[in-house]
Amino acid sequence: MCYSAKAVANAFIKVAKEEKLPLSNLVLQKLVFLAHGWYLGITKKPLTYDAAEAWRYGPVFPNLYKALVKYGADNVEDYIPAKDEIDKSEIYNFIKAVFNKYGQYTPGQLIEITHMKKSPWSQVWGAGEGKNLQISNNIIMEYYAQKIKTAEENAQ
Numbered sequence: 001m002c003y004s005a006k007a008v009a010n011a012f013i014k015v016a017k018e019e020k021l022p023l024s025n026l027v028l029q030k031l032v033f034l035a036h037g038w039y040l041g042i043t044k045k046p047l048t049y050d051a052a053e054a055w056r057y058g059p060v061f062p063n064l065y066k067a068l069v070k071y072g073a074d075n076v077e078d079y080i081p082a083k084d085e086i087d088k089s090e091i092y093n094f095i096k097a098v099f100n101k102y103g104q105y106t107p108g109q110l111i112e113i114t115h116m117k118k119s120p121w122s123q124v125w126g127a128g129e130g131k132n133l134q135i136s137n138n139i140i141m142e143y144y145a146q147k148i149k150t151a152e153e154n155a156q
Contacts, residue, residue, distance in 0.1 A: 001091075002045070002046050002047070002048060003047065003048055003084050003086055003091070004050055004063070004082050004083065004084050005048045005050040005063060005064040006080045006081070006082035007048075007082045007085050007086050008032045008035060008047060008048050008095065009028050009031075009032050009064055009067075009076075010079045010082055010085060011086040011092055011095040012028055012031050012035075012095060012099055013028070013078075014079075015096050015099045015103070016099065016103065019099070021103060021104075022075040023075055023076050023103075024071075024073060024075050024076065024107060025068045025071040025073065025074070025075075025076055026057065026073070026107040026110070027103075027110060028064075028068065028076055029059070029060055030059070030107075030113070030114055031102055031103065031110075032048070032061060033052055033058070033060075033061070034102055034113070034114075035047055035094070035095055035098040036048050036052065036140065037120065037144045038094075038098060038144055039094065040137060040140050041140075041145040041146075041147065042144075046137050047091070050062075050063055050064070052120075052135045052140070053134055054121050054124035054125040054132070054133050054134075055132065057111055058110070058111050058115060058121050059114055059121045059135055064080070067080045068080070119143060120135045120139045120143050121135065123135075123139055123143075124139070
């Protein structure tokens with residue numbers, strides 16, 4: 001099943017509350033993108049049906065951005081109104097694993113991760129066409145599937 005970016009964000013908010021850790025607007029955007037990317041790379045299916053776009057500071061889900069803009073650089077404290085939700089399930093556990101991996105990173109570190117050479121963001125942004133271009137799920141899936149393949153090869 002595919003969810004809204006807001007539902008994925010709400011699952012991250014829930015995990016952050018359980019872990020008693022702060023979650024800024026920018027960090028939340030990046031976590032949703034990273035979860036979507038890894039999910040695509042692993043399952044070949046999207047986690048969210050919302051499209052990510054290449055913005056200056058990395059990938060952004062515009063609908064999620066609009067819902068979070070009121071927080072500015074502050075921490076997100078409240079759940080976001082969404083039409084769907086992720087309950088305690090395999091997807092929730094996956095989101096929790098992504099949070100455990102990336103949730104302690106600073107906004108700057110997450111920007112660096114999403115701006116890495118050949119990343120989905122850099123492929124779209126680096127094409128020279130600039131802000132607000134959609135990052136296709138195919139680009140995202142290929143990038144994360146390659147990261148998984150490389151990790152498996154290095155483990156052997």
